[in-house]
Amino acid sequence: MAQEEAEGNNGPTSPPSPPPPPLPPRRKPSMEGSIQVAPAQSKPTTAVSSIDISTLSFPDGSRGTFSTNTTRAVSSPVGSGYATPSRNGTAASDLADAMSVMSFAPTLRPPGDLASLVAGELNRKSRAWNFLRSQSETVQPFESIELGAPGNLAGFEREFDEIPDDTTDDARLAIWKSKMKHYMILSSAGKPIYSRHGDLSLVNSYMGVVQTIISFYEGAKNPLLGFTAGNARFVIAIEGPLYFVAISKLGESDAQLRSQLEALYMQILSTLTLPTLKNIFVHRPSTDLRKPLEGTESLLSSLADSFTKGSPSTLLGALECLRLRKSQRHSINNIFLKSRSEKLLYGLIVAGGKLVSVIRPRKHSLHPSDLQLIFNMLFESGGIKSGGGESWIPLCLPAFNNRGYLYMYVSFFDGKQELPPTAESAEPAEPAKEPPLPTEDINKVAATTGDSNRAEEEIAIILISPDKESFYDLKEMRDRLAAQLTKTGSLALIRTAARQARPKIQSITPGAEISHFLYKSRANVQFCMSSLEPAFSSPSASPSPSLSQGHKQLATAEKMVARRRLMSVYHELHASMHSKHSHLKVLHAVGEDAASLAWITPVFEFYCVAGPNVSRVAMTQGANRVVQWAKKEEERLFIIGGGVF
Amino acid sequence: MADTGNAVKPSSSVKLVLLGEAAVGKSSLVLRFVNNDFQENKEPTIGAAFLTQKCNLPTRTIKFEIWDTAGQERFASLAPMYYRNAQAALVVYDLTKPTSLIKAKHWVAELQRQASPGIVIALVGNKLDLTNDGIGNGADGDGAGSDDSGDARKISTEEAKTYAEEEGLLFFETSAKTGYNVTEVFTAIANAIPETSLKTTRGPGASHAAGRTEEQRVNLNGPRDPNAKEGCAC
Numbered sequence: 043m044a045q046e047e048a049e050g051n052n053g054p055t056s057p058p059s060p061p062p063p064p065l066p067p068r069r070k071p072s073m074e075g076s077i078q079v080a081p082a083q084s085k086p087t088t089a090v091s092s093i094d095i096s097t098l099s100f101p102d103g104s105r106g107t108f109s110t111n112t113t114r115a116v117s118s119p120v121g122s123g124y125a126t127p128s129r130n131g132t133a134a135s136d137l138a139d140a141m142s143v144m145s146f147a148p149t150l151r152p153p154g155d156l157a158s159l160v161a162g163e164l165n166r167k168s169r170a171w172n173f174l175r176s177q178s179e180t181v182q183p184f185e186s187i188e189l190g191a192p193g194n195l196a197g198f199e200r201e202f203d204e205i206p207d208d209t210t211d212d213a214r215l216a217i218w219k220s221k222m223k224h225y226m227i228l229s230s231a232g233k234p235i236y237s238r239h240g241d242l243s244l245v246n247s248y249m250g251v252v253q254t255i256i257s258f259y260e261g262a263k264n265p266l267l268g269f270t271a272g273n274a275r276f277v278i279a280i281e282g283p284l285y286f287v288a289i290s291k292l293g294e295s296d297a298q299l300r301s302q303l304e305a306l307y308m309q310i311l312s313t314l315t316l317p318t319l320k321n322i323f324v325h326r327p328s329t330d331l332r333k334p335l336e337g338t339e340s341l342l343s344s345l346a347d348s349f350t351k352g353s354p355s356t357l358l359g360a361l362e363c364l365r366l367r368k369s370q371r372h373s374i375n376n377i378f379l380k381s382r383s384e385k386l387l388y389g390l391i392v393a394g395g396k397l398v399s400v401i402r403p404r405k406h407s408l409h410p411s412d413l414q415l416i417f418n419m420l421f422e423s424g425g426i427k428s429g430g431g432e433s434w435i436p437l438c439l440p441a442f443n444n445r446g447y448l449y450m451y452v453s454f455f456d457g458k459q460e461l462p463p464t465a466e467s468a469e470p471a472e473p474a475k476e477p478p479l480p481t482e483d484i485n486k487v488a489a490t491t492g493d494s495n496r497a498e499e500e501i502a503i504i505l506i507s508p509d510k511e512s513f514y515d516l517k518e519m520r521d522r523l524a525a526q527l528t529k530t531g532s533l534a535l536i537r538t539a540a541r542q543a544r545p546k547i548q549s550i551t552p553g554a555e556i557s558h559f560l561y562k563s564r565a566n567v568q569f570c571m572s573s574l575e576p577a578f579s580s581p582s583a584s585p586s587p588s589l590s591q592g593h594k595q596l597a598t599a600e601k602m603v604a605r606r607r608l609m610s611v612y613h614e615l616h617a618s619m620h621s622k623h624s625h626l627k628v629l630h631a632v633g634e635d636a637a638s639l640a641w642i643t644p645v646f647e648f649y650c651v652a653g654p655n656v657s658r659v660a661m662t663q664g665a666n667r668v669v670q671w672a673k674k675e676e677e678r679l680f681i682i683g684g685g686v687f
Numbered sequence: 688m689a690d691t692g693n694a695v696k697p698s699s700s701v702k703l704v705l706l707g708e709a710a711v712g713k714s715s716l717v718l719r720f721v722n723n724d725f726q727e728n729k730e731p732t733i734g735a736a737f738l739t740q741k742c743n744l745p746t747r748t749i750k751f752e753i754w755d756t757a758g759q760e761r762f763a764s765l766a767p768m769y770y771r772n773a774q775a776a777l778v779v780y781d782l783t784k785p786t787s788l789i790k791a792k793h794w795v796a797e798l799q800r801q802a803s804p805g806i807v808i809a810l811v812g813n814k815l816d817l818t819n820d821g822i823g824n825g826a827d828g829d830g831a832g833s834d835d836s837g838d839a840r841k842i843s844t845e846e847a848k849t850y851a852e853e854e855g856l857l858f859f860e861t862s863a864k865t866g867y868n869v870t871e872v873f874t875a876i877a878n879a880i881p882e883t884s885l886k887t888t889r890g891p892g893a894s895h896a897a898g899r900t901e902e903q904r905v906n907l908n909g910p911r912d913p914n915a916k917e918g919c920a921c
Contacts, residue, residue: 314761333760336709337731340731341733424730425732426736431738450734513737
């Protein structure tokens with residue numbers, strides 16, 4: 043059952059400050075526990091929520107075609123009721139029928155009609171459903187699927203496997219087609235530039251087809267934005283001489299896919315700059331762009347894969363910061379500012395992909411899309427980390443200025459070698475000579491949490507200058523900074539904070555029934571989220587140390603699928619909230635597998651997910667408490683202002 | 688790298704630059720020399736990496752300041768910044784790939800034309816492990832043109848050696864994968880650097896601009912880009 047409220051008296055619609063008083067505790071049903079309803083059985087056809095309706099009514103960016111709606115409904119991974127028909131195959135519900143009929147509707151009916159049509163039919167409350175639901179509130183999101191088949195994400199754990207070279211072409215093609223997400227980049231002359239899956243010999247002919255289709259519409263001055271084939275959605279973006287195509291079976295909206303393509307384009311600009319890209323094609327339209335882009339395939343792929351895995355940062359267009367006390371961040375900022383070199387434009391300290399501190403000139407701010415490119419380069423693809431030492435990288439930050447290069451100095455704190463706070467910090471690492479690690483707790487943590495936490499502890503100093511000759515200046519600045527951070531104990535603080543990872547939801551609001559949330563501070567363009575543990579890591583998430591390699595791989599795969607499920611729910615919520623014609627403030631959606639709630643105010647965007655049987659009131663309470671917490675912790679969770687010079 | 692008694696011996700820094708086509712193994716050679724490590728399928732270097740490593744000679748200690756540059760064509764215009772004031776250069780080719788030797792010859796020519804006059808250049812054919820005369824056999828020059836049973840060698844030792852002698856370069860065939868000859872290259876360079884040129888010189892910052900055109904640069908003082916996107920307030 044779903045409720046949609048533009049303005050409500052209860053629940054999270056009221057403005058965030060002062061926070062609304064918590065709602066009275068929900069009356070527990072007297073029969074609690076007497077009937078255990080297995081989640082798998084609780085899938086009445088009435089479990090359709092307004093999320094479906096709004097999506098059907100206002101497809102964002104898809105120009106109101108019906109086919110979009112059909113695809114999205116059919117390929118929608120999880121979360122809301124409309125995924126049910128496809129998963130059950132034979133269980134053809136009214137909804138499926140209605141939509142298949144509608145998808146063939148010859149005219150473009152105004153979306154309002156469609157909404158009322160569907161709403162009238164399906165948005166009715168079923169008393170039986172309410173009753174059943176009240177009985178089993180403890181079901182975790184997606185629990186029902188995990189018992190059986192993984193639904194529409196079947197095969198997702200193999201999504202990132204390479205297509206083997208040593209089988210027949212047919213077999214390779216079959217594997218290629220089984221991938222749920224494809225990204226292709228080609229020139230308008232039809233020259234392939236990049237494909238996430240398959241070598242170019244495999245996909246060359248498909249690129250040709252894509253180019254023919256796109257240029258046909260382009261010639262007609264009516265550029266093709268997207269189309270649907272089977273359960274795959276194709277979204278096309280044309281950027282000057284380049285065609286970008288995203289093919290998704292994961293149920294993302296057109297707008298979301300488009301922003302992913304935009305990010306790939308930004309990556310290309312970051313390598314070449316816009317004037318260079320234009321020049322290349324002005325002089326020779328048939329240029330093979332693979333040569334100038336050589337060596338950046340891994341950056342494009344790691345970017346693409348982060349989208350396919352599901353990236354809250356990309357979805358929200360926001361950054362995540364390391365949670366630190368205000369005073370601690372303040373003192374780090376001050377140390378940073380004090381060691382500043384004249385040549386510096388931007389300075390960043392980043393721990394495990396989370397921003398710790400930023401310093402910047404007063405008149406230049408940093409753009410999330412640029413930072414996404416930097417973070418992707420440093421933390422997602424291995425090129426820089428694996429090299430060791432310090433790096434000096436020319437790159438263009440397209441949102442800052444797409445016409446020229448900046449120069450980025452990067453140095454990772456190795457953890458093992460940097461810890462002794464000696465004057466040696468100016469001396470780069472020397473192998474096999476440094477004294478053994480003095481901090482016993484690092485070893486302890488490493489032993490208890492395994493290697494997965496290694497990435498969380500990587501601390502990088504990033505210094506950006508417009509001057510390509512400034513390497514030694516920035517290197518000196520880094521050495522000063524590193525020495526000061528070590529001396530004042532700030533480095534240890536950062537390390538500890540990075541190790542603590544994200545807060546568990548139970549530590550924020552004990553007893554809350556929501557399982558996970560995303561909170562975006564709109565003014566700061568930053569977000570925070572609760573830990574993915576334990577609900578969205580693998581169900582067998584209590585690994586005994588004796589787990590075999592095979593089990594570990596399985597657990598990793600399950601973790602990845604669980605995470606994608608969660609992110610798919612968030613993508614749907616986000617798409618509904620941000621679709622062109624919807625002016626929703628609060629959206630509550632219930633599906634077979636999970637309930638979700640989105641709440642948007644001028645100050646924040648909040649999304650959360652709970653088990654399918656958690657009541658709206660309980661979710662609203664949880665949401666209120668998290669929002670209050672975020673308000674209270676604002677200066678710890680987010681970098682407000684940063685260091686300005 | 689045993690590091691003994693460097694307190695008594697004179698120590699000096701040597702700026703060394705690695706040049707060569709993409710994917711010939713420059714970073715792998717450095718990784719082997721600095722960390723005695725090897726990674727299969729290493730991702731391409733972006734820009735350049737700066738590393739240091741000491742090399743002990745009987746009479747002195749050389750501290751190499753190594754610039755490991757990216758081999759892709761688009762980074763070529765930045766190369767002067769790295770080889771300017773360099774006292775040594777490692778020009779690397781892949782001895783299973785003929786085009787990489789051509790590229791190496793271009794780099795040698797550019798260095799001889801533009802770099803410091805006294806620069807010590809070593810020509811290094813890497814990936815010896817892919818040839819039959821590889822590991823431990825030494826580079827005895829017998830591999831010329833042999834194309835049998837999995838020998839991927841495409842450039843004979845003779846051909847490269849002759850070229851190196853004509854140009855007055857040090858010459859080695861190495862394998863970063865097995866570690867064969869890697870330390871020897873750096874030791875030979877350290878020995879070849881004339882005592883007189885050993886002083887603490889510093890690179891780019893200290894020198895005047897090379898005869899290259901300036902890169903497109905971002906003008907910080909110009910008006911803000913009107914197309915600028917939603918900015919982070921931090």
